[in-house]
Amino acid sequence: ASTRLIALIGHPVEHSLSPRMHNVIYRHMDINGVYMAFDVLPENVGQAVHGFRALQIRGFNVTVPHKQAVMPYLDATDRTASVIGAVNTVVNDSGVLTGYNTDSSGFMRSLEYRGIDVRGRDVLLLGAGGAARAVATALAMHGAGRVTIANRTPDKAAALADDINNYVGGSVCSGAPLSDIGSISCPYMLVNATSAGMWPHVESCPLPADYDLSGVAVAYDLIYNPERTLLLKKAEEHGCMPVNGLDMLIWQAIEAIGIWFDIEVKYELALKGIKNIENFS
Numbered sequence: 001a002s003t004r005l006i007a008l009i010g011h012p013v014e015h016s017l018s019p020r021m022h023n024v025i026y027r028h029m030d031i032n033g034v035y036m037a038f039d040v041l042p043e044n045v046g047q048a049v050h051g052f053r054a055l056q057i058r059g060f061n062v063t064v065p066h067k068q069a070v071m072p073y074l075d076a077t078d079r080t081a082s083v084i085g086a087v088n089t090v091v092n093d094s095g096v097l098t099g100y101n102t103d104s105s106g107f108m109r110s111l112e113y114r115g116i117d118v119r120g121r122d123v124l125l126l127g128a129g130g131a132a133r134a135v136a137t138a139l140a141m142h143g144a145g146r147v148t149i150a151n152r153t154p155d156k157a158a159a160l161a162d163d164i165n166n167y168v169g170g171s172v173c174s175g176a177p178l179s180d181i182g183s184i185s186c187p188y189m190l191v192n193a194t195s196a197g198m199w200p201h202v203e204s205c206p207l208p209a210d211y212d213l214s215g216v217a218v219a220y221d222l223i224y225n226p227e228r229t230l231l232l233k234k235a236e237e238h239g240c241m242p243v244n245g246l247d248m249l250i251w252q253a254i255e256a257i258g259i260w261f262d263i264e265v266k267y268e269l270a271l272k273g274i275k276n277i278e279n280f281s
């Protein structure tokens with residue numbers, strides 16, 4: 001059989017960890033495929049998708065800033081991805097392109113893998129951008145208790161909470177200004193889906209200095225560069241279980257590979273791939 005191409009489109013993409021993670025996985029799982037990143041300018045997203053159709057490639061990942069822009073060029077979008085309003089994985093089934101959001105399913109898989117059960121438990125979610133949309137949707141769909149979405153721009157948090165509540169037909173989510181979170185005490189899990197703390201702004205932390213982390217069981221930071229953000233360091237000092245963004249990155253890839261190749265990849269293999277550890281069996 002001929003080698004199948006899986007692409008990644010984004011702008012910029014040269015620092016993406018995905019090519020090496022996928023290619024290591026493909027080699028070790030005997031998948032006859034190659035994963036290549038393409039830096040696609042925003043005005044060329046449609047042309048890139050048309051090109052992938054013409055080449056009949058098996059699928060592609062989509063990263064920042066194209067996760068919304070790609071949607072009009074697809075034939076179908078999975079319902080969860082429609083609610084999130086963003087697609088990060090596209091599969092080509094005999095010329096029909098369908099978009100999924102494996103950030104959302106990957107986030108949930110990462111919780112399951114670590115034995116973190118959010119059912120009926122309160123979550124404080126920081127941020128209301130694309131990543132927060134994926135996380136909030138996953139939490140609401142999987143029966144979390146109250147999900148408070150706190151954002152620097154409060155209107156975005158309120159709008160996201162409304163979208164999710166309409167989707168699940170309840171009132172799981174509420175929006176709040178990030179500056180008010182001192183009054184939201186002791187959630188079971190705290191999730192940082194803001195970019196505050198990401199390299200090179202490693203001294204930045206989205207939490208107010210006096211925020212009381214005691215009693216928070218899990219602190220999940222979607223950032224993976226650095227692997228230990230200031231928020232995670234503080235959380236660890238208060239006895240929270242720390243989880244960094246590598247987990248979500250790994251699980252969204254495992255979910256995508258499942259969609260393209262109907263294969264279940266082990267977490268440990270993907271982790272070694274992402275850390276560029278080749279000499280393992």
Ligand code: NDP
Pocket residue numbers: 064103126127128129130131132151152153156178193194195196198204206222223224244245246247248249250252
């Ligand atoms: P967006 O640009 O869509 O959203 C950014 C969010 O961060 C907004 O809510 C914004 O608030 C907030 N924000 C930015 N700077 C600050 C600050 N200094 N203080 C407080 N809030 C701030 O980005 P994404 O949602 O795509 O990504 C967010 C983070 O999640 C990034 O660090 C990204 O790397 C990470 N991520 C990780 C993934 C993984 O697999 N681990 C997957 C996807 C994303 P406002 O609305 O007020 O501007």
